[in-house]
Amino acid sequence: MRCGRRGASRRERHGRAGRAGYADGVTDAAEPTRASSSESAPSTTGARTTAADPAGAPPWADDLALAHELADLADAISTERYRSADLHVSLKPDRSHVTDADQAVERAIRERVAAARPDDTFYGEEYGHDAPSHRQWVVDPIDGTANFLRGVPVWAALISLVVDGVPVVGVVSAPALGRRWWATQGGGAFSTEHEGPLRVSGVRDLADASLSFNGLDYWIDAGRLPQLLDLTGKVWRTRAYGDFWSYMLVAEGGVDMAGEFDLQPYDMAAVAVVVEEAGGRFTSADGEPGPWHGSAMATNGLLHEAVLGIVAAPPAG
Numbered sequence: 001m002r003c004g005r006r007g008a009s010r011r012e013r014h015g016r017a018g019r020a021g022y023a024d025g026v027t028d029a030a031e032p033t034r035a036s037s038s039e040s041a042p043s044t045t046g047a048r049t050t051a052a053d054p055a056g057a058p059p060w061a062d063d064l065a066l067a068h069e070l071a072d073l074a075d076a077i078s079t080e081r082y083r084s085a086d087l088h089v090s091l092k093p094d095r096s097h098v099t100d101a102d103q104a105v106e107r108a109i110r111e112r113v114a115a116a117r118p119d120d121t122f123y124g125e126e127y128g129h130d131a132p133s134h135r136q137w138v139v140d141p142i143d144g145t146a147n148f149l150r151g152v153p154v155w156a157a158l159i160s161l162v163v164d165g166v167p168v169v170g171v172v173s174a175p176a177l178g179r180r181w182w183a184t185q186g187g188g189a190f191s192t193e194h195e196g197p198l199r200v201s202g203v204r205d206l207a208d209a210s211l212s213f214n215g216l217d218y219w220i221d222a223g224r225l226p227q228l229l230d231l232t233g234k235v236w237r238t239r240a241y242g243d244f245w246s247y248m249l250v251a252e253g254g255v256d257m258a259g260e261f262d263l264q265p266y267d268m269a270a271v272a273v274v275v276e277e278a279g280g281r282f283t284s285a286d287g288e289p290g291p292w293h294g295s296a297m298a299t300n301g302l303l304h305e306a307v308l309g310i311v312a313a314p315p316a317g
Contacts, residue, residue, distance in 0.1 A: 059168075059184050059185060059186045059187045060161070060168055060169050060184040060185065060187065061184075063161050063168075063169045063184075064169050064171075064182065064184050064187075066112075066113075066116055066117070067159045067160075067161065067169050067170075067171040067182070068171060068182065069112070070109050070112060070113070070139075070157075070159050070171070071157055071159055071171045071173035071180065072173075073105075073108050073109060073112060074105045074108070074109060074141060074157035074159070074173065075157065075173055075175040077101060077104050077105045077108060078101050078105055078141075078142055078148070078155075078157065078175065079175050079176070081099070081100065081101035081104070082101070082148060082151075082176060083151050087099055087100065087101065087149065088100040089149050096145070097145050097146060097149060098126060098145065099142070099145060099148065099149055101141075101142060101148065102125070102126055102141045102142045102145060103126050103127075103141075105141035105142060105157065106124045106125065106126045106127055106139065106141040107127070109124070109137075109139055109141065109159070110122055110124065110127065113137050117135070117137070119135070120133070120135040120136060120137055120161075121133040121135070121136045121137070122136065122137050122139070123136050123137065123138040123139070123162075123265060123266060124138075124139045124140075124141070124266065125139070125140050125141065125264065125266050126141060132165070134163065134164060135161065135162070135163050136161075136162045137159070137160070137161055137162075138159075138160045138161075138162050138167070138265055138266050138269040138270070138291075139157075139158065139159050139160070139266055140157070140158040140264075140266040140267060140270075141157060142155050142156075142157065143155060143156050143157070143158045143243050143244045143267065144156065144242070144243040144244065144245075147243070153174075153176035153177055154174070154176075154177065154241075154242070154243065154245050155174065155176065155243070156172050156173055156174035156177075156243075156244045157171075157172075157173045158170075158171075158172055158244060158266060158267070158269070158270040158271065159171045159172075159173070159270055160266075160269035160270040160272075160273060162265075162269055165290065165292070166185070166290065167185075167269040167270070167272050167273045167290075167291065168184060168185040168273065169182075169183075169184050169185070169273065170182065170183050170184075170269065170270035170271065170272065170273030170274050171270060172244050172248060172270050172271060172274060174244070174245075178192075179191065179192055179193060180192050181198070181248050181251065181274050182274070183198075183273045183274040183276075183277035183278070184273070184277070185273065185277070186277075187277065188277050188278075189251055189273070189274045189275075189277035189278040191248075191252070194252070197277075197278070198251045198252055198253075198274070198277075198278040199253060199278055199279050200250060200251060200253050200256075200275075200278050200279045200280040200299075200300035200301065201253040201254075201255075201256050201300045202300070202302065203256045203300060203302065203303065204302045204303070206231075206234045206235050206303060206306055206307075207234065207235070207236060208236050209235045209236055209237075209256040209257060209303055210235065210236060210237040210238075210239070210254075210255045210256050210257075211231065211232065211235045211237070211238045211239070211255070211256070211257050211258070211259075212238075212239050212240060212241045212242075212246035212249065212250075212255045212257070212258040213228060213238070213240050213246075213258070213259060213260060214240060214242045214243070214246065214260035215240055215242065215260075216228075218260050218261040218262050219260075219261060221261065221262065222261040222262070222285075222295065224261065224285070224311060224313075227310055227311045227312075228311070230310050231307065231310045231311060234310070235256075235257075239255075241255070241258075244270075244271055246258035246260075246298075247271035247272075247274065247275055247282075247296075247298050248271070248274065250275055250278075250280055250298045250299065250300065251274045251275050251278035251280060252278070253278075253300070256299060256300050256303055257297070257298065257299040257300070257303055257307055258296070258297075258298045258299075259285055259295070259296055259297040259298065259307075259311065260295065260296055261285065261294065261295045262294065262295075263291075263294055263295060263296055264294075265291045265292055267291075267296075268282075268291030268296050269291045271296075271298070272290070272291050272296075272298075275298045279300070279301060280298055280299055280300050280301050281298070281299055281300075281301045281304040282296065282297075282298045283296075283297055283304070283308070284296065284297065285297045285308075285311050285312060285313075286308070286312045286313055287308045287312055297311065
């Protein structure tokens with residue numbers, strides 16, 4: 001949800017019509033090797049898969065299909081409430097905003113997951129989470145609630161399946177932008193605006209790189225403002241696109257690195273899969289893998305160690 005300072009954090013289905021996902025004229029981009037993905041999300045009917053099907057189906061195909069179904073459900077509810085005159089907004093104990101749309105989306109997704117995958121557990125923003133399990137759905141019903149309630153179209157449903165602590169399916173659906181991104185572990189990353197698999201940029205030097213950060217407050221509160229200023233002084237360009245948008249731009253090659261603090265797993269799990277399957281790296285700001293450490297640093301991979309060398313906390317002692 002990431003709403004304001006220190007927040008707790010398409011129906012048009014799966015066509016792809018494309019652009020190259022990286023900046024021309026900077027450096028050559030190496031195309032990551034990955035498995036192909038089907039043009040449309042497969043039906044949820046039939047046996048569940050938890051890895052690549054020997055008959056040739058994409059990895060995690062049934063779970064990806066369900067994730068797209070959940071995103072369709074989320075989009076239908078959120079778009080109906082977007083810019084509604086009677087949208088109800090309240091403050092949670094951490095002083096972040098929540099709307100009736102956030103709550104309605106999460107309730108609907110929880111109900112569908114319980115029906116479709118009764119053995120899986122759930123980790124959501126608005127209604128808490130179950131104990132960790134082998135398979136857990138991790139969901140932010142509306143990432144960018146501050147934008148949503150102010151009528152800014154940059155918000156999305158973040159839906160991920162995590163298996164043994166590792167995100168393996170991710171769908172990021174931004175209906176007000178008319179865009180959706182998705183990825184499966186080993187199956188590549190795709191979006192509705194790209195003809196083929198997404199790929200990160202090939203930028204190798206910080207001096208040529210574009211950085212997105214969510215906001216100075218987060219870096220200040222984390223005690224990392226000096227590191228951020230050091231990094232901004234070494235890169236070509238800085239912006240604060242914020243929320244899911246920064247990470248999707250990394251996956252598409254439009255931005256070379258993105259990072260922020262004060263995050264929850266539901267802010268990161270879905271975007272992490274997309275970035276990594278596009279050939280990038282996603283860790284905490286201190287280099288820890290996965291969405292479990294309260295911060296994020298996503299890069300094109302080529303720049304990751306250099307960035308961590310600047311922003312990571314110094315070793316204790």
